[in-house]
Amino acid sequence: MKPCSILTIGNFDGVHLGHRHIIEHLIQFASSSAYREQFFEKHQELIPYYRLDMQTNPVSCLLTFKPHPASVLGNKFYIPLMTYEKRLGVLNAFPLHNVEELPFTKEFAAKTSEEFCEFLAGQYNITMLFIGHDFKIGRDRAGKEKLAELGKQYGFAVYAHAPVLLENKEIISSTKIREALLSADIKKANAMLGYAYHLSGTVQHGFSRGGKLLGFPTANLLEDTLIVPKNGVYATKVKILDSRFTENVQSPEFFGMTNIGYNPTFNNDCRSIETFIFDFDADIYDCEIEISFYDFLRNEKKFNSAEELIRQLTEDKQNIQTILTANR
Numbered sequence: 001m002k003p004c005s006i007l008t009i010g011n012f013d014g015v016h017l018g019h020r021h022i023i024e025h026l027i028q029f030a031s032s033s034a035y036r037e038q039f040f041e042k043h044q045e046l047i048p049y050y051r052l053d054m055q056t057n058p059v060s061c062l063l064t065f066k067p068h069p070a071s072v073l074g075n076k077f078y079i080p081l082m083t084y085e086k087r088l089g090v091l092n093a094f095p096l097h098n099v100e101e102l103p104f105t106k107e108f109a110a111k112t113s114e115e116f117c118e119f120l121a122g123q124y125n126i127t128m129l130f131i132g133h134d135f136k137i138g139r140d141r142a143g144k145e146k147l148a149e150l151g152k153q154y155g156f157a158v159y160a161h162a163p164v165l166l167e168n169k170e171i172i173s174s175t176k177i178r179e180a181l182l183s184a185d186i187k188k189a190n191a192m193l194g195y196a197y198h199l200s201g202t203v204q205h206g207f208s209r210g211g212k213l214l215g216f217p218t219a220n221l222l223e224d225t226l227i228v229p230k231n232g233v234y235a236t237k238v239k240i241l242d243s244r245f246t247e248n249v250q251s252p253e254f255f256g257m258t259n260i261g262y263n264p265t266f267n268n269d270c271r272s273i274e275t276f277i278f279d280f281d282a283d284i285y286d287c288e289i290e291i292s293f294y295d296f297l298r299n300e301k302k303f304n305s306a307e308e309l310i311r312q313l314t315e316d317k318q319n320i321q322t323i324l325t326a327n328r
Helices: 017-031 033-042 044-049 069-073 084-092 113-124 144-154 174-182 186-193 306-326
Strands: 005-010 059-066 098-103 126-131 157-160 198-202 219-221 232-240 253-261 272-277 288-298
Touching: 005 017, 005 113, 017 033, 017 059, 017 126, 017 186, 033 044, 044 157, 059 084, 084 098, 113 126, 113 144, 126 144, 144 157, 174 186, 186 288, 198 219, 219 288, 232 272, 232 306, 253 288, 253 306, 272 288, 288 306
Parallel strands: 005 059, 005 126, 059 098, 126 157
Antiparallel strands: 198 288, 219 272, 232 253, 232 288, 253 272
């Protein structure tokens, strides 16, 4: 018989503050009898369905879906905040006993919530399920109330955490973070994430006019899998993730000015992500970099001449220097 486990399950896209709240409480519950006693003092209705004594530490387990259910169910509008590999790396950094990938197939999606609970009970010997307030599972989209009843049937307790809120009482969610990024509300997105939203990738060759024509050479990224913030100019910080720059030292971080869009002054026909890195002039073509977003500066604008654009870029750089210095 497998040891009893306390388990949480979900997509954990972005591993935002709401996700971290659930994971951290799960870790505390699994490692501290004092925490368990305090928990059950507040939630005595769950005691009859918890099969372990208070002194026995359950195994802490996190299940995450691979691939994301949206890709299997055909939701073309879903775009993730984080790559699966990055998400798995972040989740594995928590002091959990197990982080497991749960293959999400059409066959799995066809399970009812009752079949899913039977699967959890049989596969993981679960004694407690921690879920978010809006968690739903099964083709019948069962939420916390039905899962609680099914837990009683299959021998485990179910606890739905209250939503984590911003100071303005807005609920933190992956959906709201995506909406904030698409409306250029970077500060709100970062407040929900608990860190600066970032994109990473290999530096591509661009239009070769940033340095030669404008005096602002840029590192160009191609991103077609993650949410890209709304078009415009952003205050960013840049890490160079290449062994030539990171050998025996932590990845260096530079201030940056990132433009997302079509460069209307030059009538580009494709969207680009171009970053001017402050106080940096090394050749980083084909190097991997990470761009972290801190603030939105302005919308894209078409200028009448290269000279007018240069004046604006010079002003943008000064404004970003002020913003990021305050963000140190």
